[in-house]
Structure formats: C-alpha cells, structure tokens
Amino acid sequence: MIKPRWPLVAAGIVTLALAGCGGSDADQVAKSREALDEARTELAAQVDGFCRSTATYIQALDRYGDVLTGTAPTVGDVTEAGADLEEPRDEVVSGAKQVQEAKKAVADAEKELASLSPPPSASASAEPSPSATPPVSVATVDRVKQADADFTAAQKGINAQSPVEDASEQFNAAAVALEMAWLRLFDEAGCLDDEQQEQAHRAVRDYTLALQKSLAEADYYQGEIDGVYGPTTVDAVSALQKKHDLPVTGTVDKATDAALQADLEAKGGAAAEQAVASTAAVQQTLKLAGFWPGAVDGTWTPELTEALKAFQTELKVKPTGEVDAATIAAVQKKVTTPPAPSPATSG
Numbered sequence: 001m002i003k004p005r006w007p008l009v010a011a012g013i014v015t016l017a018l019a020g021c022g023g024s025d026a027d028q029v030a031k032s033r034e035a036l037d038e039a040r041t042e043l044a045a046q047v048d049g050f051c052r053s054t055a056t057y058i059q060a061l062d063r064y065g066d067v068l069t070g071t072a073p074t075v076g077d078v079t080e081a082g083a084d085l086e087e088p089r090d091e092v093v094s095g096a097k098q099v100q101e102a103k104k105a106v107a108d109a110e111k112e113l114a115s116l117s118p119p120p121s122a123s124a125s126a127e128p129s130p131s132a133t134p135p136v137s138v139a140t141v142d143r144v145k146q147a148d149a150d151f152t153a154a155q156k157g158i159n160a161q162s163p164v165e166d167a168s169e170q171f172n173a174a175a176v177a178l179e180m181a182w183l184r185l186f187d188e189a190g191c192l193d194d195e196q197q198e199q200a201h202r203a204v205r206d207y208t209l210a211l212q213k214s215l216a217e218a219d220y221y222q223g224e225i226d227g228v229y230g231p232t233t234v235d236a237v238s239a240l241q242k243k244h245d246l247p248v249t250g251t252v253d254k255a256t257d258a259a260l261q262a263d264l265e266a267k268g269g270a271a272a273e274q275a276v277a278s279t280a281a282v283q284q285t286l287k288l289a290g291f292w293p294g295a296v297d298g299t300w301t302p303e304l305t306e307a308l309k310a311f312q313t314e315l316k317v318k319p320t321g322e323v324d325a326a327t328i329a330a331v332q333k334k335v336t337t338p339p340a341p342s343p344a345t346s347g
Contacts, residue, residue, distance in 0.1 A: 028116055035109050050095035051190075065180075144185050150177060176254075208233065215236045220237075220240050241259070
C-alpha cells in the first residue's frame with residue numbers, strides 16, 4: 001500500500017494556490033485599468049453629447065433671448081411661451097444626468113484601481129489622471145437653476161389676458177438671463193476649444209467694456225471700465241432696470257437696452273443743448289468785444305477758434321482757442337474794471 005505524501009501534496013497545493021493568487025491580482029489590476037479606460041471613454045462621449053445638446057438648446061433659447069442672432073419673438077411666440085424649448089431642454093437635463101453618472105463611474109473605477117495597485121514609489125512617475133471635463137462652479141450651476149426657475153415662472157405668468165408688450169418684456173428678460181447663464185455653463189463645461197474660448201472671452205470683454213462705458217455715461221456705473229461683467233456691472237444694470245420699472249435681472253435684454261439708449265439720448269441731448277448755449281455765449285462775447293463778425297448761432301467753427309485766440313491775445317492770456325479758466329478770469333476782470341478816464345483837453 002502506497003501512503004500518500006500529504007505534507008508534499010499540501011505544500012504543492014499551497015504553492016499553486018499562491019501562484020494562482022498572484023496571477024489573479026495581476027489580472028484584476030489589468031481588468032480594473034481596462035474598466036477605468038472604458039469609463040473615461042464613456043465620460044468623454046457623454047460630455048460631447050451634453051455639449052451638442054446644450055448648443056442646440058442655447059440656439060433654441062436665443063429665439064427669445066436675442067443674445068446671439070437678434071431675432072424677435074412674435075405675439076404667437078409669447079403666447080405659446082416657448083413650448084418648442086421643452087424637448088431640447090429635456091435633452092440637456094438628461095445629458096447632464098448622464099455626465100454625472102459617467103463621472104461617478106470614473107471615480108469608482110479609479111478608486112477600485114487604487115485599492116488594487118501598490119502606491120507608486122518616490123522614484124516612479126505617477127501617470128496623471130486625465131479629466132474629461134473641467135469643474136463647473138457651484139455658483140454657475142445655481143445661476144442656471146435660478147434662471148430656469150425664473151423663466152418657468154415667466155412662462156406661467158403669461159396668459160391670454162396679459163398685455164402683449166408686458167408679456168414680451170418679461171419673457172425676453174427671463175430668456176436673456178437664462179441664455180446668459182447657459183452660455184456661462186457651456187464655457188465652464190469645456191464645450192469650447194481653446195480658440196473658440198479665446199474668441200468668446202474677447203467678444204464678452206468687448207461687449208462688457210462698451211456696456212460699462214454706456215452705463216457710466218448714463219450715471220449708473222462708477223466702477224472701473226475693465227470688461228469684467230462682475231457684481232458692480234450687475235448692480236448698475238439692476239439700477240437701470242429699477243429706474244425704468246423693468247424686470248430686475250442684472251442682464252441686458254431688449255427693454256433694458258432700449259432704456260439705456262433712451263437715457264443716453266436724453267443726456268446727450270441735454271449736453272448738446274448746453275454746448276450750443278455755451279458756444280452762442282462765446283460768440284456773443286466776442287461780438288461785443290469786436291472780435292466776431294459772424295452770426296450768433298451756437299455753431300463752433302475754425303473761424304471762431306481763431307477769433308477766440310485773437311481775443312485771448314488781447315487779454316494777454318495764452319491763446320489756446322479754448323474757453324479755459326485763465327480766459328474766463330481775464331474776461332471777468334476786463335468787465336469789472338472801470339475804464340481809465342480820458343485825459344483832459346486844454347481849452
């Protein structure tokens with residue numbers, strides 16, 4: 001009878017088992033790496049789909065916001081309150097959820113791989129984890145949610161009894177705010193390549209610079225003209241909207257732009273009238289002094305500049321051709337100084 005060599009057999013089984021465990025670990029790490037690659041590929045695909053659906057939604061929304069194309073909603077559009085936005089909006093919301101799920105899958109795969117792989121040595125260079133999407137700020141997401149809620153409220157507030165002008169005004173204001181919020185998120189989500197991003201940022205900066213200058217001229221903006229659409233600019237736009245009893249959104253919609261242009265025209269008109277009156281006063285003064293033979297019509301001409309220079313020379317002040325402080329002081333002195341008595345003649 002042959003006795004089994006249990007110690008040797010047992011040792012062989014243990015050796016095989018250990019060898020098997022080692023192979024299983026390597027296989028598991030490889031599988032985890034493969035799963036991570038697949039998760040990242042899926043995330044990139046979901047982000048691409050989200051960017052496409054978001055672009056479609058922004059284009060549809062622009063029909064009412066007029067930020068990009070300048071189209072004008074009709075009475076029917078306002079009455080229907082953008083029913084055609086429901087489908088693209090649903091696609092965007094669905095796409096956002098899929099991106100979040102894909103990001104979670106990547107995070108889970110990275111965590112699984114980290115639990116199987118030994119920590120890298122100090123000399124080993126760790127491979128950076130590629131990011132399929134840049135982070136979107138919480139403030140941007142919150143702004144989109146709030147703008148979406150405001151837009152929904154504006155939709156519900158429009159009915160057959162709503163005055164068309166008021167309904168259009170409120171609807172456009174809400175649409176612009178929502179469109180601007182989505183454009184910000186579209187940018188932060190990495191949906192633009194580097195060149196597009198640079199062009200978009202330049203366009204936004206140029207627009208904001210022009211807006212800040214207009215707001216400053218209309219006495220709504222006292223901040224730095226820096227091209228940054230920050231809290232100070234938002235406050236200035238809001239102040240303009242409050243003054244004209246418009247929906248206060250902090251973004252420039254049709255009615256807000258019209259109100260700003262009206263303020264600028266009124267201010268420009270008053271300034272122009274003041275300039276005409278000032279020019280007429282200069283002409284009248286020069287005419288009385290014998291230096292202006294032309295009409296007193298409030299029109300400043302090169303001839304008037306030369307006449308003023310001649311008058312300044314007579315007053316012994318620098319002949320600048322402009323009504324400066326020195327000229328005004330010299331004129332006042334001449335007016336208030338009594339003329340010298342004429343010498344007595346012998347009889």
